[in-house]
Amino acid sequence: MSTSPRARSPVDSGALAPPPVLDLRDRFVTPPSPAAELRAFTHGLMPRTVPALMAGFCEDWAERGVDAWNRVPDRWGLGHDTGWWSMPEDLADAYVAPMLAAPAGTCVLQPNVHWTVQALLSCDGPFEGRDEVVMTEGEFPSVRHSVQRWAGLRDLRPVDVSANADWAVDLDAIADAITDRTAWVIVSHVGFATGEVIPDADLRRLADAAHARGALLAVDGYHATASLPQDVEAIGADVYFGGLLKEACGSSGNAYLYVRPGLDLRPRLAGWFADAEPFAFAPAPADHPEVRRRFLGGTTAVASMYHAVEGLRILLDVGIDAVRADTLAKGARGIERADALGLPLRSPREAARRGAMVVFEIDAADRLVRWLKTQDVYVDARRGRLLRFSPFVWNPVEDVDRLFDAVEEALATGAHRELPEIDEGGPVT
Ligand SMILES: Cc1ncc(COP(=O)(O)O)c(C=O)c1O
Structure with a gap:
């Protein structure tokens, strides 16, 4: 057995002692x-409401056909009808934005984190006069591999930051790696291989360090999602993304993105669903006026969205x-x-x-x-x-x-x- 240099101290279960234990x-x-x-970090259990919602999808498709894109009944407690066309925004406004303490209009559902990261890297703005992406060696492949693949597409240089001797994220080393050439700093809120949380105050420090150099902070919040309080404004994140498959119990095909208000990102990797006038079928693309909508691709996978927020509804409720x-x-x-x-x-x-x-x-x-x-x-x-x-x-x-x-x-x-x-x-x- 290998030995760890980590010092042993009494087990810390947080400030709330004796802590309440949930049984849901x-x-x-x-x-x-x-x-x-015990594998919520891979795929959460299915909320009991999901079969009825999937039956609802079949019903909406059968009864409304094409018009379901415009209007379907509210099965998600939105307080208003929605439609398949606007569900990525409507569900995000109702459940993702409150989870992230983000204002309405800043969040959108995404098919997976990999797509989101590729779309972010395809935005020219952050790379104007800059060519470096600082990330930790502990980032998930959806981030790390994407950055490396894009290194050949635009003149981009990945800057890796190693963990410290305790396998912990080295915050000082990340801050030191940020230069006037840095376009993006990308870090995980919770490390997928260690379960290490970067506290909000430390993320804020990274955001400030990035902003002081004109760079942007992107946070991969996959394992924070619905398992610890997330506050994108306190963190100072420019973008924050994650998935709903794991602790959020929303199954596959469901991820999300937050973009800070006022940040004018224009992904080249975008589809006609992201177009300003999709039904004009214009010969050339035009960016949608709402930044979050620009991150949609081709036709959205509607069925998965029916169960996207069921886990969140339970967890936000408790x-x-x-x-x-x-x-x-x-x-x-x-x-x-x-x-x-x-x-x-x-x-x-x-x-x-x-x-x-x-x-x-x-x-x-x-x-x-x-x-x-x-x-x-x-x-x-x-x-x-x-x-x-x-x-x-x-x-x-x-x-x-x-x-x-x-x-x-x-x-x-x-x-x-x-x-x-x-x-x-x-x-x-
Ligand atoms: C931190 C983190 N980011 C991203 C992903 C994967 O994202 P996706 O499959 O949606 O690209 C995972 C999956 O385990 C993860 O742990």
């Missing part, structure tokens, strides 16, 4: 008991502060158990810097994860030696104990090491 199992379709599904206190409390229980087994922690111990996900180091993590599945406990492994789990609003604390009881057994018996090396379970872990 009745709001989601849970796997048959006793499965302990309150993101309550969700945050809940995940911290359950995560702290996991850390206590990992400590007792001598397993080095990879995620921050400090509550203010720890997201919903907890990561610890363990040998043969891949096989252990496969063996845990045989025990009806679902977590995942990264790079063969990191085990990630995320107790979320549907997990009783006992699920965390079941995970660590099983890990303890595997460590004692070596049962997982007897599994064949080849995993035939499929590519997704």
